[in-house]
Amino acid sequence: MTTEAPVTKPKAKEQRLLRNARREGLLIMAVWTACLLWNIGSGYWLGYCRKSDDIGLILGIPDWICWSVILPWILCLAFSAWFCFVYMADDDLGLDPGEEEGHA
């Protein structure tokens, strides 16, 4: 004798957009932390702990500014390009209440 398995409601799934947004947000905050540590750490070490006579110039910019601000800034822009055009997912943002599908 066989018995029919009870019908169970499938477990509710977290929204895809939420999962993507959280994953992307966490990566951004990791990059933020790396930038903070690099910017403040290298800036303090190279710009606060040396005499002005020891500071060299790169294209007219004090070297400590180049290493602690300009270089990470360029790298951040490169990361932004990768993040925006490769990593970030396209998700459906949904509709306002009262709006119909295909009318957005």
Next chain:
Amino acid sequence: MPSASPYILVAFVAYMAGVFLLGALSRTLLKRGAFLKEYFLGDRKLNAWVLGLTYVATSVSAGSFVGFPSLIYTNGWVMAFWIGGYMVGGLTSKGVLAKRLNQVSRLSGAITVPDVLRDRFQSPTLGTMAGVFLLVFLLFNLWGQFKAGGLIMREACRGIEKTSAYQSARDRTAHALSAAGALSESDLTVKSDSFYGQRYPDYVLGVLIFALTVVAYTTYGGFWAVTWTDVLQGVIIVGGAMLLMVLALIKVGGLQRATHELADIDPNLLTGPGPKDFLPPGLAVSFFMLWTLGAMGQPVGMVRLMACRDTPTLRRSLFLIGIYYALIYVPLVITFICARALFPTEYLGHSDEIMPAMALAVTEDFPLVGGLILAAPYAAAMSAVAGFLLLMSSSLVRDLYQRNVKSDVSPRTVKLVSYGTTAVVGLLITFMALHPWEYLQYLIIFSTSGMACTFLAPTVMALYWKRATRAGALAAVLGGFMAIFLLWGLGWMGVGKAESQDSAPPETKTPAPSPPSETGKAATNPSIKPLYLWDLDPLAYGLAVSFAAGIGVSLLTQPPPQDHVNRYFLEKEATADSPPSGLS
């Protein structure tokens, strides 16, 4: 100050004509769709270029073009370190919240940030409180922006000061001020450096022109007017900053030479923490947080994220914002390093004037270009004011009136109330700006950190944490608000000033205004600074208190109703439908 030419005003008038044309065109867009969503949110139809430019134009305010150059001129290369947070500012301020905030606001039909919090936490009290706190901080910010607008317009009009039309307008203004008791005859005749002296009527005229233009086009065209003029202003801001840098480098003979000049003036201009211990490491950390986390918590930026059309638009604009920031702030640093080399001591006592002075100095032979460059800071002030003005009126109309006083209101009444509040708020700030606060940059930092500490934690909790409760969100809003007011209030009362006087934070002293009762005497009270505990800005403490209070109180209170949470966190087919709040 280098001599001014009437052509500068010609360039200004051309710029203003462009602003009004765009404002008028945007008006036609208001004729379709739900009025409130259209007027305050542009019907969520911003594309990537528009979103990027409007976001940047709104976040780059008078502080960036008047206060920041003044600080570079005074403190040298350490200001590049001070602004370093912008390397990741675009990503953090937009990338963390944008997608989810846009989705949640669509789910509930919210059109303002307090609206989002009210619906997500099912709390009218939270919505109202957030709306009121937002108004308080915006009032302080606009007060500073209007002052900057008035000062820039005063400088733009210097080229026509001798004309009879200008003299007539100035005399009438002076007469009206005298009749109102705001100015005495001696203030007008005795030459003094006081703000409330001979040039005060010129400043008042500048404020009136600035207010009339910005309030008019904001009221008339709503969000689309502000957005489209932001696009024009964004282009002028980026173009102006780049052009000024090139001209400054030519004038001074290259950056190498400028930096060597600075080393001769004062070696501290090349190293940290800068002259007079300007930027201790703790404050450098604070400012990195302000330009990134602080920017993330600004409701005026959040509203633009809610107005975005789709995620491809978000991705592209996110990248563009990073580029825009680099094209604005790096040229500004280079330009005003050159300015210090050109004017080693001339503007040290009144460094807020260095921006117009530099624009005039490098364009002496072609003043029309000078006018266009000078239009950049004016555009920055205008775009910030327009965005804030609209945010204030949306808060009054939507968060306080429609959702508390009368929800069942006809579209015609909503229109009238929206136009009316935008205009009335504009007028109120104009009157406040006639007696501005002495330190422009402090006003802007206070309101920026205040909004971040009040709104960031509850917004992050609303978007990403299922366990967040109504009581927790209320605690986050109240905790952040009170922490900021406490630390700034203690600073204003002079607590901790004796030991922190030398470790001065960014100080942008605008031509010294004092209360009307002290006419002729420049106010010199430095107690406007907040209390910097262990050299950290109040923003760090405000954010910590807000997040701690929000998380702690949420964990100590009952979890929110599952059905309501599911609607915001689970896929649609698996959740029970609950009625949306709807739009009018």
